[in-house]
Amino acid sequence: MAHIIVVGNEKGGSGKSTTSMHVATALSRMGHRVGTLDLDLRQQSLGRYIENRRAFCAKEGHALSIPDYVNLPEVAPDEVPQGTNINDHRLSLAVEGLEAGSDFILIDCPGSHTRLSQLAHAMADTLITPLNDSFVDFDLLARTRPEDGAILGPSVYSEMVWSARQTRAQAGLKPIDWIVTRNRLGSQQMHNKRKVGEALGKLSKRIGFRVAPGFSERVIFRELFPRGLTLLDLRDIGTDRLNLSNIAARQEVRDLIKTLALPGVKVTF
Secondary structure, three states: OOEEEEEOOOOOOOOHHHHHHHHHHHHHHOOOOEEEEEOOOOOOHHHHHHHHHHHHHHHHOOOOOOOEEOOOOOOOHHHOOOOOOHHHHHHHHHHHHHHOOOOEEEEEOOOOOOHHHHHHHHHOOEEEEEEEOOHHHHOOOEEEOOOOOOEEEEOHHHHHHHHHHHHHHHOOOOOOEEEEEEEOOOOOOOHHHHHHHHHHHHHHHHHOOEEEEOOOOOHHHHHHHHHOOOHHHOOOOOOOOOOHHHHHHHHHHHHHHHHHOOOOOOOOO
């Protein structure tokens, strides 16, 4: 069976689609068969990213690795089994369609709570939650006391992950490996960044996730999207000399893939 990776966070602007594209493309470049889905049915950022990649390769004549991408299939109401939600059925069909030809299926979730996102989380073998490095985003994981920052308990998103874990346990599936990545880290270790790091460390032990370094705030990520490129493609398209920022960003991708510790994956870039 394909290993399912879900990238989820109920807040927009945390870098989910950038993370999704870099993880999916890195796995594809290393020879793994990767299928992808985008559950943000309105924006379709990951779908557009992959579409841009196909267009760039066709126009420029490059043979870059491209993850497989499918939309949720359209289903007539009379084709849905009785008692089954139509969107649940569409997601199940999409995953089943990808599974035979994929080692990994990566699902990019919307930045809001939806039924599709909830179901996808219950499917996750590995869950990646990109988090902007601030207490604004931290609030999605836990409620804190304003006076001293003490953790009072899990917040809305953590409760959804807990529900997904319970669903998997009831179905006899292995536990979710949950990784929270710290995105948009500043170059300087400011006081607030240190406090966020300490709070994440404490919370990770309480609700069961691993903390991983994510992607720093870099202009290059915004420049890559229109061409469907990732940091790993720059040399392949003839960019022989990478600046220090790009080299550091490539290392961040490498570190993330290593930290995920996905089955059968040996980092070779």
